[in-house]
Structures are given as C-alpha cells and as structure tokens.
Amino acid sequence: MKTNPDWKQMRSLHLISPLQIRTELAAAMTAALASKFQVEIPSVEVLPSRNLSFGDLACNSAMPLAGKLKRSPRDIATVMADSISNSFPQVDKVSVDGPGFLNITLSGEYLAEFTAAVAERGLGRFIPSEGKGKTALVEFVSSNPTGPLTVGHCRQAVLGDAVSRLLEAVGWNVEREYYFNDAGKQMERLAESLASRYMNILGVAMEIPEGGYQGEYIKDWAEDFLKEKGDSFKWPEQKDDFREYAASRAFVLISEDLKLLGITFDRYFAESELIPDAVENTLKLLDTKELIYKDSEDPRKIWLKLSEMGRPDDRVVVRDDGTYTYRMPDISYHLNKFKRDYDLIVDIFGSDHIDTCKDVETVLGNLLGEEIVSTRLRTILHQFVTLVRGGEKVKMSTRAGNFVTLRDLVDEVGSADVVRYIFLTRRAEAHMDFDLEAAGADNDENPVFYVQYAFARISGILRKVSDVESLLHLCNAERLESILTGDRERNLMRLLETVPLKVSAAATSLEPHRIPDLLAEVARAFHGFYQHHRVVDPDNNEITAARLTLCMAVRSTLNDLLTILGVRAPEKM
C-alpha cells in the first residue's frame, strides 16, 4: 500500500491513475474556458457523480461561473464539453444535462486497463500518496494508568489506530503514541487505594481515599504486592513503592487490553519524563511571554492568563504545594511534540476534553504561532458510546467500579473484528449506541460478515482454479473490455475506479468512518455480480480469465480497505 505508482510504466500501457485523469480533464476544461472567454477562471472541479446513471464524473462549475461570464450555464458547459469530448481515450461520453451539469462517462477501455492493473499490482499503488516522505504523530487512548480500559477508551483506541492506518495508506510515516499520565493526583489516589487494600489484607484498617479506586483488580494487586514484596510496607512512608507498583501493573493491564484489539503503540510517553525540567522550562517560556501570573494570596500558586487569550477563564497551572495541574505538563508535552518536528500531529480525545484541549491549543498558538499550530495540529474529539443490550441502556459508572471494560466488550461480542468495524462505522463526532446483541450475533444482522464474506467467496473461487497466474496472463485489458460487458461487471469496475480517491479523501479529512461505507458498497456490488455470473467455466478459459481478473481486483480492494480498519480478510468463513 505504500508504493508509489510508476507513472512511466503506466504511460506505456496508456493507463493513467484515477487522480490523474480527473486532474487532466479539469485542466483541459479550465484552459478551454480561459481561452474562450479571455478571463481568469478558477480551476473547475471534476467530482464523482452522485448517481451512476448520469455517468462516472460530473462537473457543476458552469453554474457558479454563469454570472461572472454572463453566459448561460448550458453554454458554458458546452464549451467545457467540447474541450474534452474527443481528446481523451479514457472518456467515452460527455453530455450537458439539466440546468448546466456536465456529465462524463469513462471508457470501457480505461476501466478495463485499470481493473487489470489492480488485479495484477494491487489497489494500493493507485491511492495518491500525499503523505509520502512525511511523518505524522498520532496520540490516542492516553488514559490514566489507573485500571483497565473501558468501552470509551475502546472507541478511541480503534479510532486512533484506524486514523493511523488511513494515513499510512496514503503514504505517511506514522508514529502511534500513548501519553502516560503517571505523575498526577489520580496516581496518588491509586497508590493510596492499593495501600488500603494491602493494609486490609494485613488486618489493618485503612479506608480507600475520597475519589479513590474501588475496582476488584486492586485487591488482586494488593495480594500480589504482599507476595512479592512482603508485609513491611506502610502508607504513606513507602508511598513511592505503592505508586510504582500500581503504575506498572496498570501499564501491563492496559497493554494487554489493547492487544485484544491488535493495537500496539510505537511509544509510551510518560508524563513523569517532563517533570520537572521540561515543565519548568515551559513555565519560564510562559513567563517571558507574560502569559502567567502569581496568585494574589499565595505566590506559589500560578495562573495561566487564558482569558487574555480569548478563552473564558484563567486556569491554575501550579498549585500552592508546587504540583502541576493537568494542563501544565500537557502544554510541555505538546511543545515536545512540535519540537520533534512532525509534519502532522493528531490528537484524539473524548469529548470531555473539549475545554482543556482548546486551552492548550490557544497557548500553543501564542507560543509557536497560530499559523504553525493550525496547520500542523489536528484534534479529533469523539463522542461517547452508549451500550445497549436488549433495547435497554447498560448503566456504567467508573466510580463504583462497575464499568464495562474493553475486555468485557470484546469477550461479549466475541470478535475484535466486529468491535472495530462497528465502532468505525460512525463518525467520531456522532454519539453512538452500541448494541451488544446485534454485535454479538453470528448472522446477517452483523455488517462485518457481509464484507468479509465477499473476500472469503473470492478466496473460494481462487481455490477452484489450479493455475491462477497462467489464466490471468490469458487476459489483457482489451479482452477484459470485450468480455466484461454486463451491467454488474461494468458497474463493479466503475466502483473500483473510485476507491483510490475516496480513500485519499478519507485520509485528508481524517475520517475512517467513510471506509466501512465504501467496503459495503464494494461487497454489495461483488455479491450481485457473483450471484449472476459464474466465474469459473471449465469450457471457456477466456471468460474465466476475465472474470477472475475482476475478482482479483475486488479482492485486492477489499483487502486494502479492511487493512485500513484493522479488520481481518478471511480466506474462509
């Protein structure tokens, strides 16, 4: 998926990429308008047709240009149509329809060449590689290391991994990073909660602190702590021992949870690494820029002047005991990320982070320049997940310790593929009801199987054929075009041709939810084709070869799209 198209080789085959044909058509039409009307013309846009019955590509630029050129939209569209109608072998038909739409139908020759090339060399090389040679950092999950991951983290984990994979699909070199908050007040509470359980085992009364952690897993940790380290520890004398032990156990817990979904990180970045040097440097920097001030009553307490930067309220960044609030190391962390010089920094947070991440962005803008921050930092805030079982909402409460964990979810659903796919079907900013019964169902209520089944079917066909390679060599683009003339075959090729640019658009907008839609569309078109056309015909090698070529192209497309979601492409089901 990472290789770049070899344009020269394609030229020799008369094949140009989906992106290039669109670019060339737009350029030709823009040039024709400029020369005919002798005015500056904003570049026209060639877009996918909304409805395939109009054609493959459409352009509506004639309508907005009508006022400026003082001509009717249809006249303008006609000028555009004339400029491309006979000069592109990739174009079969151009028409002007309705109020001034320009509709373009791609030629069978081009579609056949494209399909053959995808079958032979894979779809990946046709995806425009905008990210080639560039690096991106994607931060996600970053949950407090205080316990197992929950359903909310699960959505974020899946989303972050898919965003990363999507960026990789268009050529980015991606690093996945988990910011490990191991230095804050929550860690203190966790350590004390552990100490409390430990003391209880030893028969000493000690309450779990206010806001502490009640989960059963802490009891297990306490028992292990006792076994491994002995019974001589006291709170708060050996505070650090409790804290370190809890953090390391939480770390293991979290990485095992992530492993259930097949997610790994390139780096776990510990907040404690920033303390105190990096944070003190950041404070000095903020002070130099006069963005902080001392509290009027307690000079050890330090405030951030957010209200002067257009945010609603000033915030404390250093408490009177000298410890930092969440925002402080987070600003340092982001400065660190910028210093590492990525071309793109993606932050993924739950919607409860809205205020803090706006604050951090604002401060970064003041320190580094708004231009740099707005072009290089992109934040995805996802909404929460409501679990539904049998039409009833599943109550979740972190405090009481009866939350549904990521592990529970994957166990109940029974498949990481299903969990990933369903989470990725909704766009990040939309609320989401996750129906445990439907997700756990082993039937056609489950959208994942529909797509995977298409891949498995193709694999089944391939198993029927003894020598796929030599059969495929029987089939060149010309033959493909003359044999695959059915509507279903033709529409399948048309659909495949749009995939590279749709992937590219999804990556540009950091929206992996577009991929499941696309997958379902490809699978649907394939299932329809499969039902109506027999692929393997022992008496007709030519037809077999042509349809097999199409199957190979679909297979490659499904595989690449499933890879973006991190969902398996099974040979058998």
Added chain:
RNA sequence: GCGCCCGUAGCUCAGCUGGAUAGAGCAACGGACUUCUAAUCCGUAGGCCACAGGUUCGAAUCCUGUCGGGCGCACCA
C-alpha cells in the same frame, strides 16, 4: 447561564467545503439454492432531513432563533 457535539425511514447510521429524483444495513413483506460458500441475491414498502425564519438560480447541507438529547464549564485527567 456559557461552550462544543448531535437531532435524516420502525431501529442503527451515511450524505453536511450547497447542486439534478434524500441513501445503506437491519427489521417488515414477496420471490430465488441439482452450479465457484444462500453469512448471498432479486423485488416491494417505508422520509414536511426536529421546528421556524433567512441567504441563493438552487439548502438535509450555510446563517439566526426555538425545542429536544449528550458532554464539558475542577487547584481530576
């Protein structure tokens, strides 16, 4: 009260940098297995795109307001 997100078919959701008849899956109804896996296919039905204004040649899409839901408004993260 303030900020952000959401409100599209019975259910879950796409479509939202404005464009030609609003889409899909599931559920419902009617059909299709002596043929490469029927976890499939074909067909039918289902919608004042929350509501009210505005911008324009054109609005589910942009703006304003109202109503409804989620999240936040910590010296937690």
